[in-house]
Amino acid sequence: MYTLQIEHGIKDFGMWKAAFDRDPVGRAASGVTAHRIGRPVDDPHYVVVELDFEQHAQAESFLAKLRAKVWNSPDTAPALLGAPKTRVMECAS
Template sequence: MYTLQIEHGIKDFDLWKAAFDRDPADRAGSGVTAHRISRPVDDPRYVVVELDFGQPGQAEAFLAKLHATVWNSPDVAPALMGAPKTRILESAL
Protein backbone atom coordinates (compact mmCIF):
# COMPACT_ATOMS: atom_id res chain seq x y z
CA MET A 1 0.00 0.00 0.00
CA TYR A 2 1.13 3.54 -0.77
CA THR A 3 -0.05 6.63 1.05
CA LEU A 4 -0.01 10.20 -0.14
CA GLN A 5 0.37 12.25 3.03
CA ILE A 6 -0.61 15.91 2.82
CA GLU A 7 -0.17 18.49 5.58
CA HIS A 8 -1.26 22.09 5.42
CA GLY A 9 -2.62 25.06 7.27
CA ILE A 10 -6.27 25.98 6.82
CA LYS A 11 -8.38 29.06 7.47
CA ASP A 12 -11.40 27.20 8.80
CA PHE A 13 -11.98 23.46 9.19
CA ASP A 14 -15.65 23.45 8.17
CA LEU A 15 -14.88 25.43 5.02
CA TRP A 16 -11.94 23.13 4.23
CA LYS A 17 -13.99 19.97 4.88
CA ALA A 18 -16.80 21.16 2.60
CA ALA A 19 -14.27 21.66 -0.22
CA PHE A 20 -12.69 18.24 0.51
CA ASP A 21 -16.12 16.59 0.41
CA ARG A 22 -16.87 18.14 -3.00
CA ASP A 23 -13.92 16.02 -4.20
CA PRO A 24 -12.79 18.18 -7.14
CA ALA A 25 -9.90 15.81 -7.94
CA ASP A 26 -12.09 12.65 -8.03
CA ARG A 27 -10.40 10.55 -5.35
CA ALA A 28 -12.22 7.28 -6.13
CA GLY A 29 -11.69 7.67 -9.86
CA SER A 30 -8.01 8.32 -9.22
CA GLY A 31 -7.44 5.11 -7.27
CA VAL A 32 -7.84 6.26 -3.66
CA THR A 33 -8.90 3.20 -1.67
CA ALA A 34 -9.20 4.88 1.75
CA HIS A 35 -8.52 8.21 3.40
CA ARG A 36 -7.94 9.61 6.87
CA ILE A 37 -8.14 13.20 8.10
CA SER A 38 -6.31 14.16 11.28
CA ARG A 39 -5.84 17.42 13.15
CA PRO A 40 -3.18 18.28 15.70
CA VAL A 41 -4.74 18.61 19.15
CA ASP A 42 -2.97 21.93 19.64
CA ASP A 43 -3.68 23.49 16.23
CA PRO A 44 -7.26 23.53 14.90
CA ARG A 45 -6.07 25.38 11.78
CA TYR A 46 -3.95 22.52 10.43
CA VAL A 47 -4.87 19.21 8.81
CA VAL A 48 -3.07 16.01 7.88
CA VAL A 49 -4.70 13.98 5.12
CA GLU A 50 -3.64 10.46 4.20
CA LEU A 51 -4.85 8.97 0.92
CA ASP A 52 -4.18 5.27 0.27
CA PHE A 53 -3.41 3.80 -3.17
CA GLY A 54 -2.52 0.36 -4.50
CA GLN A 55 0.33 1.58 -6.71
CA PRO A 56 2.90 4.38 -6.28
CA GLY A 57 2.13 5.75 -9.76
CA GLN A 58 -1.47 6.37 -8.72
CA ALA A 59 -0.29 8.46 -5.76
CA GLU A 60 2.14 10.40 -7.96
CA ALA A 61 -0.53 11.08 -10.58
CA PHE A 62 -3.03 12.22 -7.95
CA LEU A 63 -0.47 14.56 -6.40
CA ALA A 64 0.16 16.08 -9.84
CA LYS A 65 -3.61 16.50 -10.28
CA LEU A 66 -3.88 18.29 -6.93
CA HIS A 67 -1.13 20.72 -7.94
CA ALA A 68 -2.68 21.36 -11.36
CA THR A 69 -6.39 21.59 -10.56
CA VAL A 70 -6.96 22.14 -6.83
CA TRP A 71 -4.19 23.89 -4.95
CA ASN A 72 -3.66 26.66 -7.49
CA SER A 73 -7.31 27.75 -7.38
CA PRO A 74 -8.74 29.73 -4.45
CA ASP A 75 -12.22 28.92 -5.75
CA VAL A 76 -11.58 25.17 -5.53
CA ALA A 77 -9.50 25.29 -2.31
CA PRO A 78 -10.89 28.32 -0.44
CA ALA A 79 -9.61 27.35 3.02
CA LEU A 80 -6.03 26.49 2.10
CA MET A 81 -3.31 28.56 3.79
CA GLY A 82 0.16 28.29 2.33
CA ALA A 83 1.71 25.51 0.31
CA PRO A 84 0.92 21.93 1.34
CA LYS A 85 3.73 19.66 2.49
CA THR A 86 3.49 16.26 0.81
CA ARG A 87 5.20 12.90 0.70
CA ILE A 88 4.42 9.45 -0.67
CA LEU A 89 4.89 6.67 1.85
CA GLU A 90 5.15 2.91 1.37
CA SER A 91 3.69 0.69 4.06
CA ALA A 92 6.49 -1.14 5.83
CA LEU A 93 4.32 -3.80 7.48
Protein backbone atom coordinates in the same frame (compact mmCIF):
# COMPACT_ATOMS: atom_id res chain seq x y z
CA MET B 1 0.10 -0.07 -0.50
CA TYR B 2 1.17 3.56 -0.85
CA THR B 3 -0.04 6.57 1.11
CA LEU B 4 0.00 10.15 -0.06
CA GLN B 5 0.36 12.26 3.08
CA ILE B 6 -0.60 15.93 2.85
CA GLU B 7 -0.18 18.51 5.62
CA HIS B 8 -1.18 22.15 5.49
CA GLY B 9 -2.56 25.11 7.34
CA ILE B 10 -6.21 26.04 6.91
CA LYS B 11 -8.34 29.11 7.56
CA ASP B 12 -11.38 27.24 8.84
CA PHE B 13 -11.98 23.48 9.22
CA GLY B 14 -15.65 23.60 8.19
CA MET B 15 -14.79 25.49 5.01
CA TRP B 16 -11.86 23.15 4.29
CA LYS B 17 -13.96 19.99 4.90
CA ALA B 18 -16.73 21.21 2.59
CA ALA B 19 -14.16 21.73 -0.19
CA PHE B 20 -12.62 18.30 0.53
CA ASP B 21 -16.05 16.67 0.35
CA ARG B 22 -16.74 18.25 -3.07
CA ASP B 23 -13.90 16.00 -4.31
CA PRO B 24 -12.93 18.13 -7.33
CA VAL B 25 -10.42 15.65 -8.78
CA GLY B 26 -12.30 12.40 -8.08
CA ARG B 27 -10.57 10.41 -5.37
CA ALA B 28 -12.18 7.03 -6.12
CA ALA B 29 -11.71 7.35 -9.88
CA SER B 30 -8.04 8.21 -9.23
CA GLY B 31 -7.42 5.05 -7.22
CA VAL B 32 -7.87 6.24 -3.63
CA THR B 33 -8.91 3.17 -1.64
CA ALA B 34 -9.22 4.90 1.77
CA HIS B 35 -8.55 8.24 3.39
CA ARG B 36 -7.98 9.64 6.87
CA ILE B 37 -8.14 13.22 8.10
CA GLY B 38 -6.28 14.20 11.25
CA ARG B 39 -6.10 17.45 13.18
CA PRO B 40 -3.46 18.29 15.77
CA VAL B 41 -5.12 18.72 19.16
CA ASP B 42 -3.18 21.94 19.73
CA ASP B 43 -3.73 23.56 16.31
CA PRO B 44 -7.29 23.83 14.91
CA HIS B 45 -5.90 25.52 11.79
CA TYR B 46 -3.90 22.54 10.51
CA VAL B 47 -4.86 19.24 8.85
CA VAL B 48 -3.08 16.04 7.92
CA VAL B 49 -4.69 13.98 5.15
CA GLU B 50 -3.65 10.44 4.24
CA LEU B 51 -4.85 8.93 0.97
CA ASP B 52 -4.19 5.24 0.28
CA PHE B 53 -3.45 3.76 -3.15
CA GLU B 54 -2.55 0.31 -4.44
CA GLN B 55 0.17 1.63 -6.77
CA HIS B 56 2.89 4.24 -6.37
CA ALA B 57 2.10 5.75 -9.79
CA GLN B 58 -1.51 6.38 -8.72
CA ALA B 59 -0.35 8.40 -5.70
CA GLU B 60 2.05 10.47 -7.81
CA SER B 61 -0.60 11.07 -10.47
CA PHE B 62 -3.14 12.19 -7.88
CA LEU B 63 -0.59 14.54 -6.30
CA ALA B 64 0.02 16.10 -9.73
CA LYS B 65 -3.75 16.63 -10.14
CA LEU B 66 -3.96 18.32 -6.75
CA ARG B 67 -1.10 20.66 -7.63
CA ALA B 68 -2.51 21.52 -11.07
CA LYS B 69 -6.26 21.65 -10.43
CA VAL B 70 -6.90 22.27 -6.73
CA TRP B 71 -4.18 24.00 -4.76
CA ASN B 72 -3.60 26.79 -7.26
CA SER B 73 -7.25 27.91 -7.23
CA PRO B 74 -9.00 29.79 -4.42
CA ASP B 75 -12.30 28.45 -5.77
CA THR B 76 -11.37 24.79 -5.25
CA ALA B 77 -9.16 25.36 -2.17
CA PRO B 78 -10.78 28.32 -0.37
CA ALA B 79 -9.46 27.44 3.11
CA LEU B 80 -5.87 26.59 2.18
CA LEU B 81 -3.13 28.56 3.95
CA GLY B 82 0.29 28.31 2.36
CA ALA B 83 1.81 25.51 0.34
CA PRO B 84 0.97 21.95 1.38
CA LYS B 85 3.76 19.65 2.54
CA THR B 86 3.48 16.26 0.81
CA ARG B 87 5.17 12.88 0.68
CA VAL B 88 4.38 9.46 -0.74
CA MET B 89 5.06 6.62 1.68
CA GLU B 90 5.23 2.89 1.10
CA CYS B 91 3.61 0.67 3.72
CA ALA B 92 6.44 -1.16 5.49
CA SER B 93 4.43 -3.71 7.44
